[in-house]
Amino acid sequence: MAITREEVRRIAALARLRLEPAEEERLTADLGHILEAFARLSTLDTSAVAPTAQVEEDRTAFRDDVVANPPASEALLANAPARDGRFFRVPKIIE
């Protein structure tokens, strides 16, 4: 297998995903198959090839850093899963 169950647990922790045992098992199998199929990339010699992160050819556009959007704190807070007046309520961060 291209990936072990231990690695799946480690990646899930990095990605902040809690997985049920059945999900861990399924993902170990799925990711294993996918990574095996993707191993064909290693057959290509790319030692002299520069990576492409963006296809953009135009220069990045710059603009002045000025506030353009109107304040919308009520609309933003309306989406909060938990709020207290004009504050977001969050679980305790520091023990």
Added chain:
Amino acid sequence: MTALHALSLREAAARVRRREVSATELVRDAFARIAAVDGRVGAFLTLDEAGALATAAAVDRRVAAGEDPGPLGGVPIGVKDIICTAGLRTTAGSRILERFVPSYDATVTARLRRAGAVIVGKLNCDEFAMGSSTENSALGTTRNPWDGARVPGGSSGGSGAAVAAHECHAALGTDTGGSVRLPAAFCGVAGLKPTYGRVSRYGVIAYASSLDQVGPIAREVADVAVVLEAIAGHDPADSTASPRPVPSYAAALDGSVRGLRLGLPREYLVEGMQPDVERGVRAAVAELERLGAAVEPVSLPHTEYAIATYYLIATAEASSNLARYDGIRYGLREPRPALTEMYEATRAAGFGAEVKRRIMLGTYALSAGYYDAYYLKAQQVRTLIRRDFQQALARCDALVTPVAPTTAFRLGEKTADPLTMYLSDIFTISVNLAGLPALALPCGFDGAGLPIGLQVIGRPFDEATVLRIGHAYEQATEWHHRSAPP
């Protein structure tokens, strides 16, 4: 007499402008149509009849006052539910955003409104646009209007199905690996993925930021051109939106392909394709030759590496983009006493299986020890794939291919094996990796009566030529006049 909902977008807008029909009548007719068919199609997740009627009334007042209502004035249009609409729920097809109401419009939404369009509602899609069949939506099932047992394609399946079922005259989708073109092909309508940077991504919920583009779906190529013209162009809120001027795409539709050089990539007509699809595409190529185009074989030799390259880059970008769903400021929260437990429980409950799979794959590809072997390698192969297209398009004005190896498949047919589903994108993903424009349009029907999609791929920022070829083909054929069963 043609029903209002069956009119092309251009004809509907022209009638509003000539005061032969009011925007209010068009919108009422669209909602009557939606009420009649959407129970069966399932294209919409959210409808906004009150908002649409208010917009229509405003358009009617402008027309009555002798003002120009805009190129899309009064026309009912649907928007994929991954594109923000101020005050109107936007879910990305995910439980994690099921109750999310944006405080602002995406730039494309604002530009539709500025052009006079009436937004009727939000269209179903695969969760966070991750999928090829719309079966990954957590919020509903969309069915293909040509056959309710089949998928509409994805991820913009609601957009393709709504346009094909005459529920709106056009729709916006997004295309990261084929998500506009595949549903257009499976639903027998036209859809364009613009050049990366042609259309602003501001306010579009991000999946893979170096690949995502917004594109129009409509029943005719000329309608796609009109919508593209309305949404394209630079945006101060998206630094990747190109400052190049937006040409008149409608003016490019002169009905002629004479003298154009078209490439037929040999890697795109392969063993294992559905024979009807190959026949349909070859017949379309012959038709384009008959119309005066010169067709020659070309090669895109790195095609076989495209699926792996795409699914490593897209998932890596997705794992980063989706890190923002943490249950703090918006979206779902699964309450837990401690912060990390809350993050993990919220994301476990809020994301579906495919989204988790892609976050996991992307996190793995970016993680220490694997970055060079997977993510960096994929970025290098992306360069090779892009070079293939640069070489082919140095000789040819455009490339002609199938959109997908098959017509619409059955609901449930590919959900068990993620790799099989990924292969549906084999002819569309390379275009996103190379950042090129590509149009999907119908070029026939298979033995079961399902539409076959033709893909026309162009040079960067040459949407005009791609649309011109599609339009000329459409003028010479009858496929786009066929409608899905009522």
